[in-house]
Amino acid sequence: MIYIYAFNVDIQEIFGEVQKIKSFYYVLAIIVSLLDIFLFTLAWRSLLRFLSVKFPVLKLFAFVWIGIYVDTIIPAESVSGEIAKIYLVNKEQNGTSGRATASIVAHRLVSMGITIATLLVGAALLLVQSLLYGIMLSLILFLITMVCLFFVVVVFFSFKEKWTFRMLDGLIRFAERISRGRWKLTKLRDEVLQTQKDFHVAVKEYIHAPKTLFTASLFSSMSWVCALLVYYFTFQAIGYPQIPWSAILVISAVFVAVKSIPIGVPFEVGLPEIALTILLQMFGVPVGIGATATILSRLLTLWLRFFIGFGAQQWVGIKAIVSGTEQRDYPTVN
Numbered sequence: 617m618i619y620i621y622a623f624n625v626d627i628q629e630i631f632g633e634v635q636k637i638k639s640f641y642y643v644l645a646i647i648v649s650l651l652d653i654f655l656f657t658l659a660w661r662s663l664l665r666f667l668s669v670k671f672p673v674l675k676l677f678a679f680v681w682i683g684i685y686v687d688t689i690i691p692a693e694s695v696s697g698e699i700a701k702i703y704l705v706n707k708e709q710n711g712t713s714g715r716a717t718a719s720i721v722a723h724r725l726v727s728m729g730i731t732i733a734t735l736l737v738g739a740a741l742l743l744v745q746s747l748l749y750g751i752m753l754s755l756i757l758f759l760i761t762m763v764c765l766f767f768v769v770v771v772f773f774s775f776k777e778k779w780t781f782r783m784l785d786g787l788i789r790f791a792e793r794i795s796r797g798r799w800k801l802t803k804l805r806d807e808v809l810q811t812q813k814d815f816h817v818a819v820k821e822y823i824h825a826p827k828t829l830f831t832a833s834l835f836s837s838m839s840w841v842c843a844l845l846v847y848y849f850t851f852q853a854i855g856y857p858q859i860p861w862s863a864i865l866v867i868s869a870v871f872v873a874v875k876s877i878p879i880g881v882p883f884e885v886g887l888p889e890i891a892l893t894i895l896l897q898m899f900g901v902p903v904g905i906g907a908t909a910t911i912l913s914r915l916l917t918l919w920l921r922f923f924i925g926f927g928a929q930q931w932v933g934i935k936a937i938v939s940g941t942e943q944r945d946y947p948t949v950n
Contacts, residue, residue, distance in 0.1 A: 638853050642912070645849035649916040652842035653680060659726070659835035663719040666828040667818050669705065669712050678928040679704045685925025688918065698724075704932070714814025721774060721815075722822055726829070726836050727872070728767045734840070734869040735760050741862035752898060756866070759873040777816045784808055844868050850913045856905050863899040867892060889914060 657677045664671065671679075682704065683697030690696040698720050706713040739756050742748040748756070773780050822829060844864055851859045870891070889910050896906035 636855060637912075638855065641849045641853035645846050645853060645913075645916055646920070648842040648845040648849065649920065652839050652846065653677070653684070653921070655835050655839035655842060656680060659832045659839065660719060660723050662828055662831045662835065663722050663822075664705075664716070666825055667715040667719060667821065669709060669715050669719070671705070671708070675708075678932055681921070681925040681928035682932065683925075684921045685929055688922045688925070714811040715818045717811065717815045718818030718822070721770060721819070722829070723832060723836070725767065725770060726833050728763055728770075730833075730836055730840050731869055731872050732760060732763055732767070734865055735763075735873065738862055738865035738869055741860075741865065745860070745862060747862070747899075752866075755870065759870060763873050774816070774819045777812070780812055780816070781809065784812055840868075843872075846916055847909075847913055850909050850916075853912065854905060854908050856901070856909070859901065860899065863896070863901075867895050870895065 654677060657673065657680045660680065661671070661673055661676050664676070679701050683701045685697075686700040687697035701720060702713055702716045705716040735756055739748055739760075742752065742756075773783070847864045847868060848859075848861075851857065874891075892910045892913070893903070893906050896909065897903060901909070
């Protein structure tokens with residue numbers, strides 16, 4: 617309701633637009649939204665398999681959904697979801713946290729590269745259309761700068777093992793100091809530093825795996841195309857085909873870029889709706905149509921994924937309980 621009042625949107629107008637939805641196009645938007653996550657999973661799986669961490673694709677698919685669910689309830693620029701995925705992988709295959717972290721970092725670097733390229737292409741299209749000025753120019757330049765900066769920082773710590781060791785060791789010692797000795801973190805320090813060593817070994821292996829990086833980049837690019845198509849089919853569904861591809865490129869890139877930069881601002885519920893409506897207005901989309909498109913797209917990119925992620929979390933939890941019960945009821949006889 618705050619979102620509707622903030623833009624002085626007539627709720628009856630939104631209901632009117634919703635009633636005119638072409639279900640065929642909206643179903644296509646749902647399909648490509650799900651395909652987006654599946655292709656994202658395949659990209660991550662290819663990086664994991666290279667490091668000899670092998671999972672059935674459906675199990676990793678569930679882990680990705682759980683990561684999305686955790687990201688929604690604990691918004692932290694996707695970091696919370698990635699930590700959840702590392703935990704799930706290591707829980708299934710103990711001792712793989714370092715390699716799991718390396719796969720996720722490599723995947724994020726690939727995604728950031730695609731985001732930077734998309735922002736540049738979107739900026740070029742806007743420049744051709746004489747739309748690259750004012751707030752839009754400042755926003756794109758800021759995001760490109762921040763994503764590039766974060767990209768460099770991640771690469772630096774990925775290859776500078778001593779720097780990473782000093783940073784992690786310093787953080788653990790600081791935690792011990794502020795707890796005044798109440799926290800005994802010796803075991804945690806050993807586990808973290810072992811994970812850090814495994815992580816750097818795995819990252820260096822990726823340098824000699826161009827085929828794996830190409831495969832991950834290909835799947836990530838296909839996932840990115842699906843993300844773009846979600847917006848495209850949503851506008852087709854409400855009968856507004858005038859939306860330019862430059863707008864779709866920029867809007868998608870802005871969303872992904874903001875979530876990939878650790879700026880400390882939760883960007884899952886509330887802010888995205890406002891930001892998307894403002895961006896659409898800047899591209900000349902009427903407020904009513906923009907609000908309708910925002911609501912419909914967020915139903916797919918937030919709420920549908922949230923509930924699927926919740927279901928995946930319950931499914932994985934139930935399977936773990938059942939597996940534990942079976943092991944107790946039917947012990948292995950040597």
